[in-house]
Each structure stands twice: as structure tokens, then as C-alpha cells.
Amino acid sequence: MSKKILIVEDEADLAQILAEYLQRDGFVATTIADGLVAMAELQRAPPDLLLLDLMLPGMDGISILRELRRSSALPVIMVTARSEEIDRLLGLELGADDYVCKPYSPREVVARVKSVLRRAQPAASPPAMPTVGGRPLEIDRDARQARVAGKSLELTPKEFRLLQVLAARPGRVFSRAQLLDAIYEDQFDVSERAIDSHLKNLRRKLAQAFPDDEPIRSIYGVGFAFES
Incomplete structure (x- = not known):
């Protein structure tokens, strides 16, 4: 048909x-x-x-x-x-x-x-929940909280927003400019390098909770992607 x-x-x-x-x-x-x-x-x-x-x-x-x-x-x-x-x-x-x-x-x-x-062909099942090292990553938008396998991550609002954007589309590469647009409503005098600082802190907090996993991948000269 x-x-x-x-x-x-x-x-x-x-x-x-x-x-x-x-x-x-x-x-x-x-x-x-x-x-x-x-x-x-x-x-x-x-x-x-x-x-x-x-x-x-x-x-x-x-x-x-x-x-x-x-x-x-x-x-x-x-x-x-x-x-x-x-x-x-x-x-x-x-x-x-x-x-x-x-x-x-x-x-x-x-x-x-x-x-x-x-x-969209295999539309029988909903999109898989993103994971960190095989553990489910839950992102509660209303409460602005992120949990991995039920364990809460203590994130700042910018770090939470960054994780939310990256994890929403696992595997997609985001440039610094795109991530900057996503987490700053007003970009006046905000350098793209601010993203590096937020990513460094986000990675550190993920590593503290799960030292064997590194879900945020850097693609040299391009940007960053979340890998489930």
C-alpha cells in the first residue's frame, strides 16, 4: 500500500x-x-x-x-x-x-x-532509554534531575541541560555552537569554550558515580556525542 x-x-x-x-x-x-x-x-x-x-x-x-x-x-x-x-x-x-x-x-x-x-519501519517498540555503561539513564525534565540506575547525579542547571540535549539523541554529534545555543538563552559575551568547562564538570561527575564509563565522546574538530 x-x-x-x-x-x-x-x-x-x-x-x-x-x-x-x-x-x-x-x-x-x-x-x-x-x-x-x-x-x-x-x-x-x-x-x-x-x-x-x-x-x-x-x-x-x-x-x-x-x-x-x-x-x-x-x-x-x-x-x-x-x-x-x-x-x-x-x-x-x-x-x-x-x-x-x-x-x-x-x-x-x-x-x-x-x-x-x-x-521508522520497525515501529513496534518505543525508542530505547539511553544508558551509561548498560545502566538506564533517567532524565526527569520537570524535577531537573538525572539518575543512572536510580543513583542521582548532582548537576548544575547548565550541566543538566547539556546532558539532556546530548542524551536525547545518542550518537548524534553536536558542535560547540549548537550546544551553546541549547543551554544559554542569552549568548552575549559567552565563549564557545564555556561548553568545554561544563562538559569537563559533567564528565567528572559521571566518572565519580561510574568510574569505568565515559559516555560523552569527543570527535576531534567536530564536536561531542553521547554514546549509550
């Missing part, structure tokens, strides 16, 4: 081009130009994947994604003209599966759709 793709895009020409390219590859593509209308359609008849523009009339893309993620793991690719790293990070933290920035190649978007659908 053909996969159903919902395109939520208020630029009619772009939406139509995307729909045509997807249809050529065997998908069933529907377009909606208004965020509120899209939200109602998602609740009524969820597609197999959502192509979601960031800036929309009625209800913006981030609000739609936030609402959607309260009850659904539907694959979502954000499509936007806003390429700032904070927007990318915010979208991915909220649960977007991928990002495409305008201007883009429709063929690239189709390739991304296929890739995300392949990754």
Missing part, C-alpha cells in the same frame, strides 16, 4: 511541486496551507509522514510538532527557510526526525522522506 504524506506548506507552488515529485515515486501526497486545518487533519486521519513548514498561518510548525509529540511518534520532517541552528535544535529536541532548509531540491526532499520512513 502506498505511504501517505501530508505536506503542510503555505507556499502553494512549493507544496504542489513537492506533491508531484512524491506522487511520481509512488506516494499519496496531500497538501494543506493552514496550521490549524493541518492539526485537525492530523487528529482525524494521521498520514505515514508529515512534511511540516515552520512558518504557517493559523498555527506555526513548532506548535504543531509540540502538540503532536504529546501523543504521537509520527515521522516529521521540518521544512523551513529559517536555517539558524537554534531552530534546528529546537525542532529536533521536540521530536522532528529531520530538517530540510529552503531553497531545496525536491529530489532531496523525496530522498529524505524515504530515509525517514525506512528508519
